[in-house]
Structures are given as C-alpha cells and as structure tokens.
Amino acid sequence: MNSYLSTVFSKVGSLLATLLVISLIIFSLVELMPGDVAQMILGQSATEDSLRELRQARGLDDPFFTRYGRWIAGVVRGDLGDSIYMQGVPISSILWRKVGHSLFLALTAFIIFVPVSIVLGVIAGVKEKKAADSIISFTGLATMALPEFVSGVILISIFAVRLKWLPIVSVIPIGQTLFQNLDILVLPALSITFVMFGYVSRMQRSSMIIVMNSDYIKAARLKGLPERYIIFRHALRNALLPTITIIGMNMGWLFGGLIVVETLFGFPGMGSLLMTAIKTRDVPLIEACVLLITVIFALSTMTTDLLYGYLNPRIRFKGGQR
C-alpha cells in the first residue's frame, strides 16, 4: 500500500509540473492575439494619453515574465483577473457557477453513458458475431466519430421540435437555478453520450472477448459454474480494466464535446463562456477558462489512473507476480 501512496504523490507532482508548463503556453499563446488590451477596454475613441495611463496602471508594458508572474500569483490566490468584455467584472465571480453547471452536465452524461456502454459492450462481447453483437457494434462504430452537434440536432428535431417533450434550448430563466430546470440537461447529456458510447462499448466488447477466451474462464466453465456467474463474477472484473483506461483517455473528448453541446443548446456552462470569450477577444477570460479546463481534465485523468491502479492488484502491490 505504501508504494501506492508514493505513486499518488508522484502523480500529483507531475500534475503540478504539467500545469505550470501549460499555464506558460496559454499565457504566451494569448500574447499572439492581435489587438491592444488598453484599446479594447477604452474603445476606439480613447486618446493616446489615456491609453498610456491605462497601460501603465495595468502594467501592460512590463516584460513578459513580470506579467506572467503577476498572473500566476493571482491565480494561486484565486484571483483570475477581470473580464474585459464584461466591463471589469471579476472572472471568479462568474466562472465558478458556470463550471458547476458544466460539471453537473458532464456528470449527468457520465451517469448515462458509462453503465449503458459497459452493459451493451458486455452483451456484444458475450454474443460475439451474433445479431445482438452486430447491432451494438455497428451503432458504436457509427456514433464514434459523430460530432456532438450532429447527434444533438437530430435529438432536438425529434424530441423538442416534433414530439415537444423537451425544451428546444437549455437556458436557465433569470432568477432560477439549474436544479429547478433539470429537464434542460437531458438532450445535451444524450448528445454527449453518443460519441462516448462508441468508444467505451467497443473497448468493453473487445476486452470481454479476450477475457472470455482466456484459460481461467474455460476452467470456470469446466467446473460447471453457471454462465451468468462466470460473466459477472469472473470475466467482468478483468474486462473492466481496459474500459476504465479508455474512459479516462476520452475525458478530453468529453470536455471538447461540452463546448460544442453547450454552444448548441445555449447552456450556461464554461464551454459556452469560453466561446464568448474567444468571440469577444476577452484575454483574461480565455486564459482563465482554458487553464481551468486543463486543471479539471488533468484531475479527471489522474483520478482514472489512480482508480485503475487501485482496482488492478498487479499494480497496487508493486513487485508482485506480473
């Protein structure tokens, strides 16, 4: 167990190092953006003097690393700077609520696609080359590279336009919270589910096939154990490990998908916030959003890594039988 703890520590360490490099990359990327921040704040009619004054006050003419240092120091204190486009509103006052919305949407999608994909993947794997397998595998293949907005548009046309069961956009009315409007989550979450289903179910199917053909399963069959018991008690345990890895690896797609889905539905999350930030060239807001997405993504990848290590005794007890 001791070695497991040290893995945890080294993972956290490399996570921090990665984040430092990423923050530097993000900061220098935004430097490339054409346009003058002072001009953006004061508008086209600003005089040369007032521009100079603002640049001085904000330290915009300082060397690159001074400004980077100031930004990072602020981020560490939890101060993400002020939004330019929204007239100097502190970013942290708007960001966290939106992050909460996005995470809740991601969680909803997660709760739908993980069990569905695993169960259908197991069925496909067990019924290899039968009709059920063909249908599930084909669906997975078809949805694997389907952009979220395509599945989203098809879902909207069916469930919102034609059947009128669900709202056509996912906006939260002013003065209400997300929890009073849970129905707006359904279509966005389902749109994300399609892509993830493709990856996860296919992985689950192939790892199930490998496990079902392994010696220990044959031994269990020879012992005369019921098939259901073999599948759930013996096979699934090992067949789940690669699936966990693939879920972790695809968290990146999930976050990209969130931006697309939030834009499609007008859902007030950090994805649509980042979209607005890019469209309005709001430098501090872009930096804050990208950094935060990176942090959340890195944390979720690390969690799946650690979960994998924990669930796999061959890694948990390092030095044991390989």
Added chain:
Amino acid sequence: MKYVLYQLKRHPLAIIAILVILGWIFLAFAGPSFLAYTYTQMDSTFQMAPPGVNNHLLGTDALGRDILSRIIVGSRSILTVALFTSILSTILGILLGFSAGYFGKAFDTLFLRSMDILMSIPPLVLSMVVLGILGDSTIASLTLIVSIAFIPATARVSRGVLLSEKSQEYVQAARIRGESHVYIMFAEILPNTVGPIIVEATARFAYSIMMVASLGFLGVGLQPPTPDWGMMVIENRPIIADAPWTVLFPALAIASLVIAISIFSDFISKVLIHER
C-alpha cells in the same frame, strides 16, 4: 486484390460506405455544375422554403439560399481540410514517433513528456483557442493547427509500431551493414509498418471530419462566404423549430460522411490487420 474483393463480399456495409464516400467526392468535384442555384444566391420570394419548393430540393435558409447548393459546395472544403489533416498529422506523427522510438533514451523521455503536456489540453479546446486567437482561419491554418492537436495520438501509434519492429532481425542486419539511421527508419522499418499506419490514418480521417466540422460549428473554421457544414448548423439553429431542414440536412450530410468513413476504416483494419 483478390483478397480485398473477397473481404468486400463478406462486408456488404463496407461497399455501401465506399459508395457513399465516392459519391461525396464526386459531388464535391462535379456537383456545382448540376445545381439550379449558386450557394450565395438569395431567392427573396422563397425564404425558409420547405424542401421541394421552387426547385430547392432541400429547401432554403432564412436568407433564401439553397440548402442543397450550400451543402454540395461545403463538401469541398471539409473533404480537403480533413484529407490534408489526416495526411499531415500522420506524416508528422511518423517523423516524431519514429525518431522517439528509434533513438530512445533521453529523446524518448522528452518526447513522451511533451506529448503528455500537449495532451493535457483537449484537442478541440486547443485548436479552437489557437484558431480563435489567430482569427480568420484558412485551409492552411486549419490543417496545420488540427494536425498539431492530433500529433499526440498519431505519434504515439507510430512510436508503438516502431517499437514492435525495432528488435526484429532485419533491423539488426541493416545496422550491422552500416546503414544510416534515416535509411533504417524509413526504408527498412516503415514498409513493414504500413498496415497499422494506414489503419490509423483512415481512422484519423474520420476524426478530422469530426474536428473540422466542430470547429466550423464553433465559428472558428473557414470564414463566410465559404459555406461550411458545421457553420450552417449553428447559423440556422435559431430557426430549427420553424425550418428544421435548414439544420437537419447539413447535420445529416456530416453524419453520412463520418459514418461511411468510420465503417471504411473499420473495414481497412479488418483487411490489413488480422480479423478479430
């Protein structure tokens, strides 16, 4: 060749997929000459006309522009960018992944670390932010940025296949013969790893379509007046309740192309790598 035909017979879906892909390529080249309307022409008497009205086979959008023409002209840019992207990202992946796997040691460690860092920003977020910052995307900038975002994926695959070949006897023989590193990597190892690399490149083609369409949808793809499938969807999103065809047909166009390419790449991997 006989083997391919035999495999095609066993996978009728792959035949359909190939026909769909060829159909799109044909439409992209020759389509515009059959059309009754150009993609920018505004039919002011038939705005948001449903499919079939006044020779608009798939209807018109809010400005009275012909949806079919816009879809067909839009297929050109998406096919071009996606094709270039899958080729460029595969080449860059081979160069980087092969060198890392071949030279190993510090170079490999540096490679793996940098890939970890590049991978820690989701590819769509990375390309969207960079393209948004650069402004006015062109075919060249779109291809380059998406290819860079794909490098971690393609380079890791290339590195993996190189590592599985590296210890083969023919590589050692070439080394003893005193061949140069470049020769060994590209004249000895590369021909032996073509199978998995082609499989990866065709799968990459599907992801490129997905990515390019999504970037267009997010408004950082090719700029108007060039019609773009993703952009058509977001442009017409506000009128989805009144004119669903304006959104549905471009979405279905993307779906048909992406699904066909996915099936095709699955077929390729079954043909080139042993059937599971």
